[in-house]
Amino acid sequence: MRPEVLTGEHFLTGDEACAEGALAAGCRFFGAYPITPATEIAEHMALHLPEVGGTFIQMEDEIAAMASVLGASCAGAKSMTATSGPGFSLMMENLGLGIYTETPCVLVNVQRAGPSTGLPTMPAQGDMMQARWGSHGHYEIIALAPSSPQEMFYQTITAFNLSEIFRLPVLIMADEVTGHLSEKVVIPEAAAIKLQTRKLPKGRKDRFKPFQPGPDGIPPMAAAGEGYGIHVTGLTHDERGYPVMSPDAHEKLVARIVGKIRNNLHRIIETESYRLDDAEIALISYGVSARSSLAAVDEAREKGIKAGLLRLITVWPFPEELIASLAKRMKALVTVEINLGQIHLEVERCSRGQCPAFLVGHAGGTVISPDRILESLEAISK
Amino acid sequence: MTKRKNQLTHPLDSLVRTDRIPHIWCPGCGIGTAFSACLIAMKSSGIDLQKTTMVSGIGCSARVPGYTNLDSYHTTHGRAIPFATGMKLGNPELNVVVFSGDGDLFAIGGNHFIHGARRNMDITVICVNNLNYGMTGGQVAATTPSMSKTTTTPMGNPEPPFNLPLLAFASGATYVARWTILHTRELTKSIEEALQRRGFSFIEVLAPCPTGYGRRNRERPLDSLRFYQEKSIVKNDAHPADIILDYQKGITLGTFVNVDRPTFTDIYEKTCRLDPAACM
Numbered sequence: 001m002r003p004e005v006l007t008g009e010h011f012l013t014g015d016e017a018c019a020e021g022a023l024a025a026g027c028r029f030f031g032a033y034p035i036t037p038a039t040e041i042a043e044h045m046a047l048h049l050p051e052v053g054g055t056f057i058q059m060e061d062e063i064a065a066m067a068s069v070l071g072a073s074c075a076g077a078k079s080m081t082a083t084s085g086p087g088f089s090l091m092m093e094n095l096g097l098g099i100y101t102e103t104p105c106v107l108v109n110v111q112r113a114g115p116s117t118g119l120p121t122m123p124a125q126g127d128m129m130q131a132r133w134g135s136h137g138h139y140e141i142i143a144l145a146p147s148s149p150q151e152m153f154y155q156t157i158t159a160f161n162l163s164e165i166f167r168l169p170v171l172i173m174a175d176e177v178t179g180h181l182s183e184k185v186v187i188p189e190a191a192a193i194k195l196q197t198r199k200l201p202k203g204r205k206d207r208f209k210p211f212q213p214g215p216d217g218i219p220p221m222a223a224a225g226e227g228y229g230i231h232v233t234g235l236t237h238d239e240r241g242y243p244v245m246s247p248d249a250h251e252k253l254v255a256r257i258v259g260k261i262r263n264n265l266h267r268i269i270e271t272e273s274y275r276l277d278d279a280e281i282a283l284i285s286y287g288v289s290a291r292s293s294l295a296a297v298d299e300a301r302e303k304g305i306k307a308g309l310l311r312l313i314t315v316w317p318f319p320e321e322l323i324a325s326l327a328k329r330m331k332a333l334v335t336v337e338i339n340l341g342q343i344h345l346e347v348e349r350c351s352r353g354q355c356p357a358f359l360v361g362h363a364g365g366t367v368i369s370p371d372r373i374l375e376s377l378e379a380i381s382k
Numbered sequence: 383m384t385k386r387k388n389q390l391t392h393p394l395d396s397l398v399r400t401d402r403i404p405h406i407w408c409p410g411c412g413i414g415t416a417f418s419a420c421l422i423a424m425k426s427s428g429i430d431l432q433k434t435t436m437v438s439g440i441g442c443s444a445r446v447p448g449y450t451n452l453d454s455y456h457t458t459h460g461r462a463i464p465f466a467t468g469m470k471l472g473n474p475e476l477n478v479v480v481f482s483g484d485g486d487l488f489a490i491g492g493n494h495f496i497h498g499a500r501r502n503m504d505i506t507v508i509c510v511n512n513l514n515y516g517m518t519g520g521q522v523a524a525t526t527p528s529m530s531k532t533t534t535t536p537m538g539n540p541e542p543p544f545n546l547p548l549l550a551f552a553s554g555a556t557y558v559a560r561w562t563i564l565h566t567r568e569l570t571k572s573i574e575e576a577l578q579r580r581g582f583s584f585i586e587v588l589a590p591c592p593t594g595y596g597r598r599n600r601e602r603p604l605d606s607l608r609f610y611q612e613k614s615i616v617k618n619d620a621h622p623a624d625i626i627l628d629y630q631k632g633i634t635l636g637t638f639v640n641v642d643r644p645t646f647t648d649i650y651e652k653t654c655r656l657d658p659a660a661c662m
């Protein structure tokens with residue numbers, strides 16, 4: 001038998017590090033469906049989840065995988081799944097159910113190049129807007145973007161923590177290269193890992209209202225079988241969980257669900273700055289593209305171009321104010337991502353016309369080379 | 383609703399969310415009878431109701447869990463079985479009951495049904511089969527008899543229907559029964575039996591939908607009941623391939639399958655919790 005936390009130094013792929021992060025975070029259910037390049041997460045969980053008392057099941061499709069993850073969470077288990085493009089599309093329906101029923105869980109998308117089957121074994125970052133808006137209706141979402149196996153480990157823990165605090169599904173938007181890359185991963189002592197769990201109900205069970213929020217806008221969560229007799233529905237519902245078909249009830253519920261994120265941006269958004277203090281051009285990037293961007297910043301500096309990098313660790317909710325303040329003091333913002341302009345659109349919007357916004361991107365299939373970024377930086381700085 | 387002091391309570395009131403009544407079902411609908419049979423069976427089965435949870439997809443029948451005073455989950459269209467699978471594996475102590483309709487469980491959810499049965503997931507699936515999509519106004523379903531009229535088969539259904547018990551049997555369900563809402567005693571007994579046993583149990587309940595199906599096929603609720611009475615033949619242990627659901631020839635009812643086979647969890651616990659080093 002193995003410990004829950006594999007303390008020590010390891011040489012792991014991003015996918016394996018993600019699975020280790022999940023085990024360390026207390027994940028005890030994995031609903032799987034194989035898909036390149038995320039399959040290794042499922043394989044690692046199939047082998048090790050039972051050793052820590054959890055259950056792994058490979059479901060019949062990604063729709064079922066996501067449904068099973070929500071079911072397990074409602075039964076009280078921290079739960080997750082991992083997929084890529086086509087599977088991510090199939091999970092959108094139940095992602096929406098998870099958001100509306102406020103069911104904590106983690107969904108990892110190791111992005112490959114789409115549309116459709118696309119380039120299954122090659123990287124892309126083309127699902128970033130799908131992550132934001134892929135399920136129908138208006139909602140807010142949390143999505144993290146890891147740049148290394150080490151971050152795959154930590155972000156998986158962070159994703160579980162955020163999902164438990166805010167009661168919602170949290171997305172990890174990785175990419176094929178980060179998922180398959182092998183690097184040193186340092187796993188700390190179990191005691192050094194801070195874990196969050198959902199707020200539990202207090203007081204009389206027969207008076208409990210499953211969707212009555214606390215002062216923070218988040219309702220405590222009762223699991224099935226605890227005697228609360230709760231009703232949970234994907235219909236618009238009141239604080240008792242009962243369906244209410246009215247615009248007023250809908251406004252109230254959607255506003256609260258959106259507010260959980262909008263009112264807590266400072267607790268959620270994480271970014272990292274590199275050589276931005278005296279920069280004139282800011283690169284904005286995430287995931288594997290942030291690694292190329294980092295190299296490009298150093299090379300540009302050697303050529304006398306004052307470049308810096310803002311790395312988005314949290315992509316959604318978007319760091320709007322930060323981008324706006326950067327735009328105020330930069331000559332240009334350059335988004336680097338493996339798509340034809342998704343986060344770029346957000347950067348452009350949030351720059352509020354204070355400086356021009358450019359894109360360095362392509363349709364997918366390979367990483368963006370530092371040389372290409374450098375070429376753009378040279379052209380922009382002329 | 384406030385209750386008058388001297389108002390009598392119904393023996394099933396403790397299991398009903400009485401504050402949600404009146405329900406949404408039409409006059410003459412068969413779902414209510416299947417609902418009460420289910421509640422009676424839950425009471426008489428002796429299972430721990432605090433540890434019992436109901437799961438449904440979308441549709442008229444899928445509203446049953448919402449009226450039941452137990453933990454209940456009204457999920458997405460067709461996805462009740464995988465949701466229930468996650469619940470059972472997330473907490474194996476739960477008794478998980480899926481209560482939904484034919485459109486939900488066998489068209490959009492058909493794939494999940496056959497895999498739940500194949501795994502012998504330890505859940506009970508009760509399907510109200512009213513031969514059409516009722517909630518959306520009476521469209522053709524995977525269970526609609528050939529040539530029947532629905533809003534999307536205005537000239538008659540060109541497709542043949544599923545024989546649900548045969549599908550369940552072929553997929554690996556370890557308990558398979560079919561009753562109608564006229565056969566409430568047998569139905570209740572059957573649900574009770576299913577709740578008390580381990581493994582994937584499937585019960586089909588034939589019920590009239592006068593609003594969606596009946597009015598386009600000249601079948602009033604009483605006609606359906608008369609038909610259930612006159613045309614049904616109880617044949618327990620009949621092979622599911624030999625049973626019929628033919629509105630001319632008749633309907634075979636009964637418990638067709640009741641066998642023991644290890645559940646997913648039984649096998650998982652025995653094989654998957656080994657030290658992986660021993661398997662490599």
Ligand code: SF4
Pocket residue numbers: 406407408410411412413442443512516517590591592593594595
């Ligand atoms: S539409 Fe049909 S199934 Fe739905 S409530 Fe009315 S009669 Fe019952």
